[in-house]
Amino acid sequence: MAHVPKExxxxxxxxxxxxxxxxxxxxxxxYAAEQLGDVVFVExxxxxxxxxxxxxxxxxxxxxxxxxxxxxxxxxxxEVNTGVPNAPETVNADPYGRGWMLVIAPSxxxxxxxxxxxxxxxxxxxxxxx
Amino acid sequence: MDTPLxxxxxxxxxxxxxxxxxxxxxxxxxxxxAGIIEEHRAVRNAVGLFxxxxxxxxxxxxxxxxxxxxxxxxxxxAALAVGQVQYSLLCYPRGTIVDDLTVYRLADxxxxxxxxxxxxxxxxxxxxxxxxxGQGARWxxxxxxxxLIAVQGPRAEALVCRLAAEDVAKIGYYRFARGVVAGIDxxxxxxxxxxxxxxxxxxxxxxxxxxxxxxxxxxxDDGAQPIGLGARDTLRLEMKYAxxxxxxxxxxxxxxxxxxxVVKPAKGEFIGREALEKVRREGVRRRLVGIEMVDKAVARHxxxxxxxxxxxxxxxxxxxxxxxDRYIAMAYVETALAAMGTALAVEVRGQAKAARVVRTPxxxxxxxxx
Numbered sequence: 001m002a003h004v005p006k007e008x009x010x011x012x013x014x015x016x017x018x019x020x021x022x023x024x025x026x027x028x029x030x031y032a033a034e035q036l037g038d039v040v041f042v043e044x045x046x047x048x049x050x051x052x053x054x055x056x057x058x059x060x061x062x063x064x065x066x067x068x069x070x071x072x073x074x075x076x077x078x079e080v081n082t083g084v085p086n087a088p089e090t091v092n093a094d095p096y097g098r099g100w101m102l103v104i105a106p107s108x109x110x111x112x113x114x115x116x117x118x119x120x121x122x123x124x125x126x127x128x129x130x
Numbered sequence: 131m132d133t134p135l136x137x138x139x140x141x142x143x144x145x146x147x148x149x150x151x152x153x154x155x156x157x158x159x160x161x162x163x164a165g166i167i168e169e170h171r172a173v174r175n176a177v178g179l180f181x182x183x184x185x186x187x188x189x190x191x192x193x194x195x196x197x198x199x200x201x202x203x204x205x206x207x208a209a210l211a212v213g214q215v216q217y218s219l220l221c222y223p224r225g226t227i228v229d230d231l232t233v234y235r236l237a238d239x240x241x242x243x244x245x246x247x248x249x250x251x252x253x254x255x256x257x258x259x260x261x262x263x264g265q266g267a268r269w270x271x272x273x274x275x276x277x278l279i280a281v282q283g284p285r286a287e288a289l290v291c292r293l294a295a296e297d298v299a300k301i302g303y304y305r306f307a308r309g310v311v312a313g314i315d316x317x318x319x320x321x322x323x324x325x326x327x328x329x330x331x332x333x334x335x336x337x338x339x340x341x342x343x344x345x346x347x348x349x350x351d352d353g354a355q356p357i358g359l360g361a362r363d364t365l366r367l368e369m370k371y372a373x374x375x376x377x378x379x380x381x382x383x384x385x386x387x388x389x390x391x392v393v394k395p396a397k398g399e400f401i402g403r404e405a406l407e408k409v410r411r412e413g414v415r416r417r418l419v420g421i422e423m424v425d426k427a428v429a430r431h432x433x434x435x436x437x438x439x440x441x442x443x444x445x446x447x448x449x450x451x452x453x454x455d456r457y458i459a460m461a462y463v464e465t466a467l468a469a470m471g472t473a474l475a476v477e478v479r480g481q482a483k484a485a486r487v488v489r490t491p492x493x494x495x496x497x498x499x500x
Contacts, residue, residue: 037150037360038167040450041428041457059479061428063166063360063449085426089167 002031004122005096009072009115011054012124016096017072017115020103024073024112027100028060028091031125036062039091042084044069044101049077051104053111058101060091069101073111079103138183139277139338147356155248155375157184159359166360170452173324173365174493176353177283179345180362182330183338186250186273188243188257194266195239202260202401203233204384206394210235215304215321218392220256221402225383225409229253230374232321234306242317244278246374260401277338281345282328282365284496285352290329293348294318298329303498312344323362325369325495368451370420370460370490376431377418377446377460386414386462416443417468420490421459421476427483429459429476436475436482442467445476453493463487 008016014032018025033039041061051057051071058069080102084090091099106112116124135158144151149160160181163169172178190198199207205218212235220228229249234242245253250273257269281290290298295310298318306319317332333341346354363373370388372378378387384406385393395403395410423429428448435443448459459476467474470489475482 037162038165040167041426063364064161066428066430092165 001122001125002029002034003096004029004031004118004125006118008096008118009112010118010121010124011070011072011115013068013070014129015070015072017112019112022105023078024075024104024106025100026072026102026104028069028095029121030095031129032067033092033095033099036060036065036067038063039088042088042091042101044080044082044085045077047077047080051075051077051102053108060088071104072115073104073106074108075104075106077102078105136184138181139335140181140183140342143339143342144181144356149356149358152359154359155184155246157247159184160356162358162360163356166358166364167452169355169357169361170364172353172355173283173326173357173361174453175284177281177285177289177328177349178355178357178361179342179349180280180282180357181278181342182280183277183335184247185278186245186247186253186271187276187278187332188245188254189236189270189272190241190243190267191239191270192267193239195241198261198267199233199241200397200400202257203231204394204400204402204406205233205392206397207233207235207241208397212237213305213307215306215319216392217304219384219389220253221384221400221406222380223401223405225385225402225405226380227374227378227382227384227387228256228380230372230378230389234317234319248375275335277333277335277341279331279333279338279342279345280322280324280328281331282322282324282326282357284327285349285354286326286328287498289345289349289352289354290318290331293344301329312341312348314341314344316341320498322497323371324365325371325491325493325497326365327496327498363447364449364452367447367449367458367460368453368491368493369495370492372418372460373447382462383409383414385409386416387418414465416462417465418446418460418462419468419487420492421445421448421461421474421485422488422492423457423459423476424484424486426457427476427478428457429461429478429483429485434477435461435463435485436477437467439482442474451492456492458492459485
């Protein structure tokens with residue numbers, strides 16, 4: 001089974017969220033990257049744009065598939081990983097590290113608690129992730 | 131929709147190798163093993179093995195077999211010598227395409243047709259409707275008894291040579307020979323769908339898994355690996371080879387698809403000839419062209435093609451091309467906009483992304499010459 005780091009939170013759309021002080025770093029999970037296959041295109045918003053929880057913030061495309069990226073929490077996008085659109089393969093190579101996508105300054109603190117824990121996400125994957 | 135998917139003789143081998151299996155044209159097929167881009171590169175740089183056993187094979191035998199094929203297909207079968215292969219089309223009377231296929235001349239009065247997997251039933255009905263059984267030409271659908279493995283890449287010749295009882299290196303492009311590979315009777319065809327040199331090996335379905343295992347084993351030092359449908363698609367796209375159901379179908383005519391080179395009206399009557407002659411006289415309204423994205427975006431099947439905001443065509447195939455390291459596509463565009471270098475746009479998720487018409491194939495083919 002794909003790697004699910006304990007310290008992160010997750011969405012049912014296979015994004016991960018990492019709390020860094022008062023900010024949240026976001027990427028897609030190893031499971032998502034595996035399912036997509038070779039990522040060949042990533043489209044991310046600009047710094048200063050607003051993310052809304054459960055709404056698309058960008059697009060990731062593999063050779064075969066197009067998938068929306070969904071924001072785990074709402075807030076201002078304060079950092080974007082411009083390395084990823086220029087080297088989309090980073091998402092497959094290091095989904096939890098160099099393949100991160102953006103950093104959000106959350107505007108609705110309560111949303112964090114609604115994200116899945118690693119245990120819950122693993123269970124979700126084990127049930128077939130539908 | 132609820133029809134169970136069919137499986138090739140290599141199904142177990144694919145599952146055992148960890149392939150991701152997907153439905154394709156009614157078949158359960160491997161879309162990837164190690165990853166599409168890695169597999170694509172293996173074929174361009176070394177050698178890859180493709181299970182294409184899902185494709186259909188019909189045999190036609192009898193004193194009138196040649197006449198029947200001349201009437202059914204667009205290319206000139208009389209120009210085909212025994213031992214030669216010909217790319218061709220089955221067309222409807224209106225000039226649109228039933229299927230694209232290869233025709234093998236096995237003997238003076240004996241032929242084999244290799245057709246697309248998703249079209250086997252439709253093609254079988256078509257050939258029987260238009261030529262019927264008897265009349266000196268007898269059809270036999272041998273699809274279920276026939277396995278097919280494509281061995282493609284710069285090291286394909288060395289690999290097949292090592293396993294073959296005969297000298298396969300002397301088989302020319304679009305020619306074939308009967309032979310024995312790894313102890314298995316095979317029809318060894320110097321053809322493929324990748325733009326690389328290589329062979330397509332037809333064998334009895336029951337022997338196909340043994341042939342597959344022998345090729346993988348003997349090719350280990352060459353870097354031979356199994357290749358899924360994902361890389362098959364990116365490899366053929368870089369060559370601008372049409373894929374039935376994507377780039378050509380029963381709404382597209384042979385000439386606008388750029389397949390006029392296999393339409394030979396001088397040979398005499400064939401199904402679709404009149405309609406295609408009319409198109410040729412009047413000129414095609416649209417053309418299938420190669421497109422390269424100027425803006426960063428992936429053009430995909432069905433996306434609109436725009437010129438100054440006006441819809442002027444549609445993308446039929448598109449992807450990232452691993453060997454050209456660009457986003458490339460095939461699209462039908464209005465004839466006036468088909469010239470090399472024409473600036474166009476592709477509508478991607480509501481946004482116009484700049485693109486241009488480019489020379490094809492996108493990547494230089496390295497098939498055997500002569």
